[in-house]
Amino acid sequence: MKYKVTLNGKTYEVEVVEDKAMLLAEYEAIAPQASPEVKAVAEAPAPSAPQNVKEASPASEASSDAVKAPIGGAVLSTIQEGSTVKSGDVVVIIEAMKMENEIVAPKAGTVTKIYVSKGSTVETGAPLFDIK
Template sequence: MDIREIQNLIKFVAKSGATEVKLEMDDFKITIKTTTEGAAEAATAFVQHIPVQQAAPVAAAPVAAAPVAAAPAAADENAKYITIKSPIIGTLYRKPSPDKAAFVEVGSTISKGDVVCVIEAMKLFNEIESEISGKIVKVLVDDASPVEFDQPLFLVDPS
């Protein structure tokens, strides 16, 4: 199957209204996913035995310029704050138990060694302590939500 045949297949899938089509042959696999508008989102070719070129996406969503321009301004605003990040993967809890108050809220003053949250990993609850002193400016994660390693949790104003 050459590139022209793959492109024709993408156009056919986009017109048909199907949201996902998988085609598997002896020497390659192709998965085509479309958006709700019917435009082809991506086409991926995985080669197993003989080289086959990948098809480029037929239609791509336009990138909005406004959010891109706003992102650097937000980064500059947060540059003066220190970020407390997750040291492990797990589920973050902002309270020691469901009936207790949160460890910290926006505006709370913390000292080095204060517990700011608890992360559950494999049925073990790990207290996350602050490595800095300051004031909580922003809470970046909701209670009982999953977190990744090195994910920002809190912004702290050290002044």
């Protein structure tokens, strides 16, 4: 089956051939040669550090039995210092790779210290909280 197709003001004769489950198009035309247009692009300014983002407290302030981050990411939420928790209660939520990771209390007790705050970023192994 033959068709005439006009594209950008130029008319092409196109033949469509049926072959098994595919349709193939054949046409006789010479595509116009065009050289790419190169434009100068201004260099993007270097990104500045995000404002109002508090980094986690240094590990030197953490106790030796502090619960540490199993994964790095952004802290979405924490509970309050002084909160009483049961084993398995969510204490901190860290977002990493668009997933929310719940960090739970390994034992029952009182959260005596929170080393991170909402909006801060943590690295793997950074102290998150203490429970006594």
